[in-house]
Amino acid sequence: MRKLSLIKWLCLGLLVIVGLSGCGKSAPATKSATSASTKTVQSPYVTSQRPTFYVHGFQGSAKSTNTLIAHAEKTAHAHKVIVATVGTDGTISLNGSWKNGTRNPIIQVVFKNNLAQYDQQSAWLAAVISAVKAQHTFKSYNIVAHSAGCVASVNMLMTKQTSGFPKVNKLVTIAGPFDGVVGEDDVANQNSFLASGKPAELHAAYQLLVAKRTNFPKGVHLLNIVGNLDDGSNEDGFVTNVSARSIKYLLRGRQVAYTEKDFHGKKAQHSQLHENPKVALAVDNYLWHR
Template sequence: MVAGVFGLTLVGCGQRAKSTAQTSRASTTRKVKRSVAVVPTFYVHGFQGSAKSTNTLIAHAEQHAQAKKVLTATVSADGQVQLTGHWGKRVKRPLIQVVFTNNLAQYPQQTAWLTKVLTAVQQAHHFKRYNVVAHSAGCVATVNLLMTAHPASFPRIKQLVTIAGPFDGVVGEDDVANQNQFLASGAPKYQHAAYQLLAPKRHQFPKGVHLLNIVGDLDDGTNSDGLVTHVSARSIKYLLRDQRVHYVERDFHGASAQHSQLHENPRVATTIEKALWSQAH
């Protein structure tokens, strides 16, 4: 479960990714060529998260959307990537679970690790496009990745799903419930650390991406999921203005829309699957 606090230091300094990703011994070291139509989907947890943060979403996709988990990409505290599992040639909707051993890392560090994961998987398995389903801090790290320059050989994002993304702060740290608001321009009135990290690079976000943004509301008067306010989660739309993003927003309400319950909510899982694979269900 991805709960807890997000200190302002979370967006401080970070290490840059090394030029090549290193993988330890695994069952997926030989590069396998597949049809370019095969698009893997990476599941990324958030701050204080683990495999448990995305297990339910992955299991639901396997049961209801004809998808299959093929790999787990585990990143050690020193940035080494280990791939475990088997990616068969006939899998049409491969799922890859990303797990950070150090789940307290700052956004730039998470971004560097994600870069290494994508590089390692691409080196072992041929693909050109990919999807990401991210929760909480994983959303910010993924968007930061997409705003970072990469070699021409680096795979391109196709669809992005953000669940409870704290794009402009976290309640109890640098945000306060019902304090922030959108100005007439569409910009958030108060711009916190995560927003300040992303805003200068927003024009580097790739054009034409399909983005599903999932927002939680406890319906308790805080206009939040308990940690992330509506303004914080929705600020990604203004950040990506003029980038021709195909933006869709879905709101969920009640106790099952709490920050860490969103990734356990079957209605959220169904919504994600329909967005990624429209023929699902």
């Protein structure tokens, strides 16, 4: 009997030892799992303090860029910090607050006179950039422009500015009428590119820019968005594909990092482009994606 009891106690002791050793081995796995769960997932979008100016076109308003900005705020963690309104007399009012450290700040530019000529809007845009810089210092900036705002922006970049004016980093042009507007000085499927890449017909806007093209800063990154209704007209309802793409030849020799994205169908109509979520995503990715 005593022998049997001794055997039972020995077996019980072995079970306890095995159990404790098993617990000891499983502890590191628990620690590893806890460590993995606390790792921070990096955002695919950068954190930058470089401002981006959104510019509407002829007959445009804040509504023209509201959707693009809202998408940038939701997707790319951007923040609209200032609405810069230019009065009909050129007076600039800055509404909002740009706090230090704000991620991917956006300035929305609104022209009260949305029918002003390119030269006038270019001067106003430069004045807005200077006014914002006086309030919050920055060395470089981006521009997102739609329609005539594209021509005004490019014209501004080709115009000599005052000393200390910040440098453009990235430029996004959406449906830019660089070489004419359908119904005014252009006709669908009438213009074309020569073998050199030069447009066969040079309309007023293009001639304005050609005169000062060598002033365009070197090394700019440019995303050019082109709309095509796919109805045989090769245009977006207002701007032909040749007119929109003519910016590439215009900026030859300026070391521009040129990217072009084409959008098709009803959502690629001139005014629908700035409401198209796929266009907005392309803009966000170009400006802020890692």
